[in-house]
Amino acid sequence: MLKVDQLVKTFGGMTALAGISLTVPDRSILGVLGMNGSGKTTMLNCINGIYEATAGEISLDGVSLIGKAPHAVFSEGVGRTFQVPRIFPQMSLLENLAVALLNKGLSNAQVAEISAHWLNKVELYRLRHNYAEELSGGQQKLLELARIMVANPKLVLLDEPFAGVNPSLALLLIGIIREMPQEVGCSVMLVSHDLTSVYELSDNILVMHEGHVLAEGNAEAIQKNPDVIEAYLGA
Amino acid sequence: MSDETRETRIEAQNPLSASQKNPEKTSHIKSLIWGGVVTLIILAFLPVPLFTTNLSFMFYMMLWLTMATSFNFVAGMAGYMPFGYVAFYGIGAYATGVLYKTFGLPIPIALAGAAAAGVAIGLLLAPTLRLKGVYFGIVSLALAMAMKLIISLMPAKITGGSLGLILSGANDPTMAYYAMFIVLLGALAAGTWLSMSRLGIALRAIRDDREAAEVVGVNVVRTRLKAWVMATMFPSLVGGVEAWYTNAIDLESSFNLLVTAKSIVYAMAGGLGFLVGPIVGASALYGIDQLIWRHFPTLNLLILGVVIIALMLLLPRGIVGAFAQRFSRFRRFIP
Amino acid sequence: MNELLLQGLVNGIVVGLIYALIGVSLNVIFGVLRVVNFAHGEFIVLGAYGAYFAQQLLGLSPLLAMPLVFLVFGLIGYGLYFLLVQRLSRSNDPEHASLLVMFGLSLVLGALMLLAFEADSRSLNFSLEPPFLMFGNVILPTTKLLGLGVSVVITGCLAYFLYRTMPGKALRAIIMNRDAIQIVGVDLNHLSALTFGLGLGLAGITGIIVSMIFPSFSPFIGQDYTLIGFIVIVLGGLGHPIGAVAGGILFGLAEQTAMVFFSGTVAMLLGFVLLIAVILIRPAGLFGVQNLR
Numbered sequence: 024m025l026k027v028d029q030l031v032k033t034f035g036g037m038t039a040l041a042g043i044s045l046t047v048p049d050r051s052i053l054g055v056l057g058m059n060g061s062g063k064t065t066m067l068n069c070i071n072g073i074y075e076a077t078a079g080e081i082s083l084d085g086v087s088l089i090g091k092a093p094h095a096v097f098s099e100g101v102g103r104t105f106q107v108p109r110i111f112p113q114m115s116l117l118e119n120l121a122v123a124l125l126n127k128g129l130s131n132a133q134v135a136e137i138s139a140h141w142l143n144k145v146e147l148y149r150l151r152h153n154y155a156e157e158l159s160g161g162q163q164k165l166l167e168l169a170r171i172m173v174a175n176p177k178l179v180l181l182d183e184p185f186a187g188v189n190p191s192l193a194l195l196l197i198g199i200i201r202e203m204p205q206e207v208g209c210s211v212m213l214v215s216h217d218l219t220s221v222y223e224l225s226d227n228i229l230v231m232h233e234g235h236v237l238a239e240g241n242a243e244a245i246q247k248n249p250d251v252i253e254a255y256l257g258a
Numbered sequence: 259m260s261d262e263t264r265e266t267r268i269e270a271q272n273p274l275s276a277s278q279k280n281p282e283k284t285s286h287i288k289s290l291i292w293g294g295v296v297t298l299i300i301l302a303f304l305p306v307p308l309f310t311t312n313l314s315f316m317f318y319m320m321l322w323l324t325m326a327t328s329f330n331f332v333a334g335m336a337g338y339m340p341f342g343y344v345a346f347y348g349i350g351a352y353a354t355g356v357l358y359k360t361f362g363l364p365i366p367i368a369l370a371g372a373a374a375a376g377v378a379i380g381l382l383l384a385p386t387l388r389l390k391g392v393y394f395g396i397v398s399l400a401l402a403m404a405m406k407l408i409i410s411l412m413p414a415k416i417t418g419g420s421l422g423l424i425l426s427g428a429n430d431p432t433m434a435y436y437a438m439f440i441v442l443l444g445a446l447a448a449g450t451w452l453s454m455s456r457l458g459i460a461l462r463a464i465r466d467d468r469e470a471a472e473v474v475g476v477n478v479v480r481t482r483l484k485a486w487v488m489a490t491m492f493p494s495l496v497g498g499v500e501a502w503y504t505n506a507i508d509l510e511s512s513f514n515l516l517v518t519a520k521s522i523v524y525a526m527a528g529g530l531g532f533l534v535g536p537i538v539g540a541s542a543l544y545g546i547d548q549l550i551w552r553h554f555p556t557l558n559l560l561i562l563g564v565v566i567i568a569l570m571l572l573l574p575r576g577i578v579g580a581f582a583q584r585f586s587r588f589r590r591f592i593p
Numbered sequence: 594m595n596e597l598l599l600q601g602l603v604n605g606i607v608v609g610l611i612y613a614l615i616g617v618s619l620n621v622i623f624g625v626l627r628v629v630n631f632a633h634g635e636f637i638v639l640g641a642y643g644a645y646f647a648q649q650l651l652g653l654s655p656l657l658a659m660p661l662v663f664l665v666f667g668l669i670g671y672g673l674y675f676l677l678v679q680r681l682s683r684s685n686d687p688e689h690a691s692l693l694v695m696f697g698l699s700l701v702l703g704a705l706m707l708l709a710f711e712a713d714s715r716s717l718n719f720s721l722e723p724p725f726l727m728f729g730n731v732i733l734p735t736t737k738l739l740g741l742g743v744s745v746v747i748t749g750c751l752a753y754f755l756y757r758t759m760p761g762k763a764l765r766a767i768i769m770n771r772d773a774i775q776i777v778g779v780d781l782n783h784l785s786a787l788t789f790g791l792g793l794g795l796a797g798i799t800g801i802i803v804s805m806i807f808p809s810f811s812p813f814i815g816q817d818y819t820l821i822g823f824i825v826i827v828l829g830g831l832g833h834p835i836g837a838v839a840g841g842i843l844f845g846l847a848e849q850t851a852m853v854f855f856s857g858t859v860a861m862l863l864g865f866v867l868l869i870a871v872i873l874i875r876p877a878g879l880f881g882v883q884n885l886r
Contacts, residue, residue, distance in 0.1 A: 071473060073469065073472075073473070092472070092477075093469075093472040093473045094472050094473075094474075094475045094476055094477045094478070097472075097473060097474055097475035098475055102474070103473050105470070109467050109469065109470035109473075110466075110467075110470070111462065111463050111466035111467055111470065111471070112466055112467075113462065113465075113466050113531070114459075114462055114463065114466060115590065118459055118462070119463075121456075121459050122459055122460065122463040122471060122474055122475075122476060123474040123475060125456050125459065125460055125475065125476065126475055126477075152590055154586075154589065154590075157586070170474060171474060174474070174475065339689055339692060339693070341692075341696070385872075386869075386872070389872065392629050392688045392689060392692050393827070393872075395629075395689075395692055396629070396823045396827070397827070397868065397869070397872060399820065399823075400820055400823065400824065400865050400868055400869075401865065401869075403820060403861075403865065404862055404865035404866075407858050407861055407862045407865075408862065410858060411858055411859070411862070515816070519696070519700065522693070522696075526693070556704060556707055556708055557704070558704075559700050559701075559703060559704035559707075560700070560701055560704035560705060560708070562697075562700055563696075563697040563698065563699070563700030563701035563702075563703075563704065564697070564701055565697070566693060566694070566696060566697030566700065567677065567694050567697035567698060567701070570681075570684075570690055570693050570694045570697065571677070571680060571681075571694065574684050574690060
């Protein structure tokens with residue numbers, strides 16, 4: 024279970040996160056909604072150690088993630104994707120996945136087996152020897168997802184997974200995300216401003232606004248929440 | 259290009275590459291090519307002393323092959339540009355000279371000492387590995403100058419002062435030739451291991467996208483440190499063997515920036531990041547360079563500079579890199 | 594206070610301001626264009642030769658040669674931008690590519706100077722009346738004072754240009770955010786070429802001041818100035834146009850006081866130690882806006 028408690032992040036005089044608290048229970052999907060600049064990506068960067076939190080506590084299954092470097096956070100079982108996919112362009116797909124398995128103490132055969140499994144899942148197996156830069160933007164997002172899934176994470180942070188992905192690949196992606204909690208056994212934090220897919224996938228939804236939590240609840244409650252309606256439609 | 263068209267393009271291109279159906283063949287062909295290149299190198303250099311006593315041309319060719327290959331470890335695989343690369347060459351030369359001349363140790367031990375000195379200095383400079391790209395390059399150059407100043411400040415009894423050191427009594431060009439041959443083979447072996455090992459994968463991931471590598475669990479600092487240590491050992495050995503070959507060491511030639519410049523040019527002309535890159539580059543340019551050097555020494559620098567500029571503007575990925583880009587189907591076969 | 598030390602401190606400020614000038618022009622080029630101008634030192638030496646030949650052939654005093662050299666070097670820079678720099682932005686790794694191209698250029702310029710002017714050192718025939726002023730026991734050569742004055746004026750002009758005029762503000766905007774400026778409709782290419790010209794023009798003027806103050810110059814010393822420039826801007830903060838002034842003075846002071854107590858070699862070494870210490874303790878430089886790590 025991921026627990027974020029009163030997380031604050033400031034840049035110079037600007038406050039990006041003003042005390043965010045949330046939990047992601049095991050085997051569940053938390054959707055995070057919010058406008059551009061509401062602090063969603065900043066929060067992900069704090070959780071996985073790219074930014075150092077100004078104040079507050081972040082823990083995964085009771086182990087604090089504060090002060091850990093990104094590679095150490097990954098070893099604790101937190102995987103993360105980026106809004107613009109960040110694959111290793113000059114390496115083959117298989118090599119891309121192998122990077123995430125370097126410190127797992129696996130044999131080459133095990134690495135090959137796990138990689139084949141996930142490349143099949145994201146329907147890129149036939150391209151496994153191609154360089155990652157030859158993939159389309161949407162395929163790169165799938166590769167990026169496979170790259171964290173091979174490491175069998177406890178929690179994955181997905182930053183705008185559907186942005187720039189064509190409809191058929193988006194469907195594939197939605198299918199994979201949907202079965203993550205039960206089949207893979209990991210929990211998901213799904214950051215997006217694509218309302219439909221967030222409503223459809225999430226067990227629980229958090230709406231962020233200007234570094235605060237504006238509302239929290241299930242899809243139905245969020246859709247009816249007057250604050251959310253005002254923040255999205257009003258002003 | 260939209261997603262759809264790109265996907266069809268890849269789809270259409272796939273049947274062309276045989277490796278799709280038989281992936282194991284890819285790495286097989288790649289190893290075969292690399293094995294062939296290494297065999298060719300061995301056959302070209304091993305018998306030379308049997309035929310001639312004029313070893314210089316081939317000796318220095320091995321020297322540049324080694325320098326360019328190990329430069330590729332840091333520049334091509336870890337994504338650093340150590341402009342002060344010459345520092346390790348100079349340290350190796352001086353360590354060999356001081357251990358042999360001042361302390362009276364035999365040459366093989368002096369050479370081992372040179373490698374150890376290079377690695378030790380490399381570790382001492384490890385904090386600079388935290389610097390981003392170009393800043394690392396600049397600082398590394400400053401450190402090379404500092405190294406030269408430090409040696410010049412050391413007592414002349416040890417380093418020979420401004421006169422340098424003459425290793426009289428160690429004169430054995432054939433042995434020195436084979437020592438360089440072994441160092442070259444060592445560098446090729448290290449490169450082979452790097453490209454196949456997990457360390458090599460981690461390094462290339464860092465080179466491609468450092469932050470993304472960190473996010474999937476690569477300890478960037480530690481990984482780079484390993485490549486750095488490997489890359490510091492070879493120039494130190496090369497400097498030491500060269501000192502043995504010429505029997506003379508002095509500050510100006512041991513810390514000549516040209517050593518870095520030529521390592522860069524040869525590695526880049528071939529193509530950074532490919533094992534064969536530095537070999538192709540050094541083979542293609544070394545002969546030309548020798549010709550110019552012998553006939554017009556001042557033009558040497560001028561032409562070297564022009565070649566660097568031209569390479570960067572016209573062939574930024576080098577000969578092998580340009581080939582790989584033009585014929586991307588064959589890219590996976592290039593070691 | 595020890596008079597030698599006082600003399601060292603005074604020299605430090607004079608030399609430091611020249612170093613600052615080197616750093617400022619390097620920083621403008623790096624900040625705006627992300628080009629690491631490795632050939633900067635060679636342009637400084639060329640500036641010194643410019644003053645030398647202006648004096649020998651045209652009978653111009655170094656002060657009068659300054660605007661001429663600034664203009665000529667500015668034009669060369671403007672042209673070189675389109676010849677060398679512009680296409681680098683399309684490279685995979687523009688910063689490294691620029692470093693390598695400029696490294697090549699520095700080799701070319703060094704070799705050309707060697708061919709054209711030969712290896713022996715030259716010095717400018719330049720003196721003022723009286724040759725020096727005495728403050729207590731501290732000796733101040735008037736040429737150094739003049740150099741100091743010129744450096745201050747030029748730094749002041751540059752600061753005014755960067756912070757008070759429209760093109761200067763646009764340049765600083767590019768330093769902060771290169772992408773945003775394109776949206777505002779600034780002709781980035783033209784402005785970039787002007788910046789490169791400005792940087793080289795300043796390097797030329799710096800060369801003239803150098804030739805007035807230091808006893809001699811030769812084709813070989815370019816690289817030393819480039820290194821000093823880099824030390825200065827790392828000390829002051831990369832990309833920070835005026836931070837280099839503080840870095841330059843700091844480095845000048847450290848070097849000149851060390852020269853009093855030890856040798857020139859130790860003084861140079863001290864500069865490198867200072868550089869490494871700053872990088873390890875304060876990676877953004879003393880006034881840095883961006884991290885080096």
